[in-house]
Amino acid sequence: MTEASKSAPGGRTDNVDTNHYRRILKKEWNRGNPLAANFELTFRCNLKCEFCYNVDDPVSRELTTPQILDSLRKLKSLGVLYCALTGGEPMVHPDFWEIAQGVKRHGMALRLYTNGCYIDDRAAERFAGDVRALEVEISIHGATAETHDRLTGIRGSLDKALHGVRLLRRRGVKVILKTPITRTNENEVWDIQRLGRDLDAFVTFDPVVTPRDDGDMDPLRLQATPDFLRRFWSEEWKELRGGHEVTPMDHTEVRANCGTGRTTIALDPYGNIYPCIQWRRKAGNILEVEDLAELWRQSPVLQEVRDVALKVPQTTLKGCDSGEFCTFCMGVAEIQTGDPMGMYPQALTNARAKLESYNKKHEDKAGVASVGR
16 A cells, blocks of 8 residues: 555545445455555556656567466456556557456456556447446546646646546546645645545545656656655645545554555566566566466565565564554665665655654643643
């Protein structure tokens, strides 16, 4: 899971659904049963986002549509409940709708991660009817066209995205606006929050910018400022986090650091199988694997990933002054430090901002209690 939390329209938090989902997630997380798949259909995209982590492979060939459809069958046989179609921009794929229908036909709930530019009336109708999308997540990089379009590199991209949001919401499709926070848009987060409320769409903010998959660190120059992160994790700004309090994590209840290789699996456009999109440790290729469940159980790569996820809370996080507040990505750690258990700056900066917020809140409470006596 990312740092971002999902807030319901109007700033409310849907505690019933969230708590029920988290109970299921905790149970399957510890058991290591797959719940979700992320399927990158293509790395092609109509936008040129400055901080995109995708790196195209000029040598490998993308899966054909029949191969993609057969891959969906294999994912279903593994027990996957939710399949997210992503990219690149997944709707660029010429057979996108056939693939989306394939997700539905195999009994998996469809999630879509998109920039929203290809959602017209007909597409919105199909998401509401033909394929019955569980949710559509649309990236929003600013509350103004000037900011959003600067980050995407394409003029008019915000207008197209917002038009798509309105068409989907008009038909009752759940929409999540996803905003990676950068120093370019950090001063517009409250405006983005209000924009989501006006559109009756959920909003999530992700305060972590990551390197590209090939190790290029250039996107990190866009990461939010430390001063902003202190405000983001403060008690006064918790509405931006869906109303969630900053609290220390309890790794006795959920032992693993994250669900990579436990509750999630990822496929890239060439059929390579990874524990997650962020951690590019190849476990095999879907074209060469008939029994995905056997790979899930026996893969040395996946087993190593699971072992590392158990070690991180007991080593990296336990040895850190703010480890109890650290949301740690092993894939990012490996790219930046060469070690999946190596602490990297973004995780540490956010963790320390959380710890500062937590301490301040409890100091204030103690001060109020002292005055009351």
